[in-house]
Amino acid sequence: MSSDSPANYSSEGNSVELCAICQSALESHESSASCPDCNTRFHAECWEENGGCAIYGCTSVPPTENRGTLEIPSSHWGQVNRPCPACGREILAAAVRCRHCGATFSSGRTEERTEFQKRAELKERLPAARRNIVILFVLSVIPCVAPLAALFGAIWYRSNRETIRALPSLYGGLCKIALGLGAGQTILIVVMLMLFSVFRAS
Secondary structure, eight states, rough: TTSTTTTEETTTTEEEOTTTOOBBBOOOOOEEEEEEEOOOEEHHHHHHHSSSSTTOOTOOOOOOOSSSSOOOOOTTOOOSSETTTTTOEEEEEOSSSSSTTOOOOOOOOOOOHHHHHHHHHHHHHHOOOOOOHHHHHHHHHSTTHHHHHHHHHHHHHHHHHHHHHHHHHOOOOOOOHHHHHHHHHHHHHHHHHHHHHHHHHO
């Protein structure tokens, strides 16, 4: 790599190689990965997290995502570093991964510790929520347990709306269908019982 590469900086006369993803120094004791096309070196975990190269124009750069807002808010312009919301140590303002604790962020937007913890807790609840929705749907189809599925499903839905909204829309729709099926089956069972009691009494 040439000395004028953006992945190098000079410190007290010595050229220090930087990882182009996290912008931290590539230490000799750390595992690294090299881009097969442009030979730029990265931290091995940064290469894996990024899914490829980070050098503009390189053919190994992963597909970019469309962003609706700026990665760094205007309130953070001009600042080089910001505290990691997970461990509190300083990271680069635009970093999406902390080199100290490994925490990842959805963007370079500054997050408070409480906001980061809330988002991390929500992310941890998603797999269980997906599983519960599938179970709720299956139980709602079975007539003998549909009333219980409708009752407990409605209670669970009310207390987990935020988690359900964070899931893909498919799961939200499946949950509502399951609640509708459970309620419909419950009404059908009640009507059949009423008709049976009427015919039996006559």
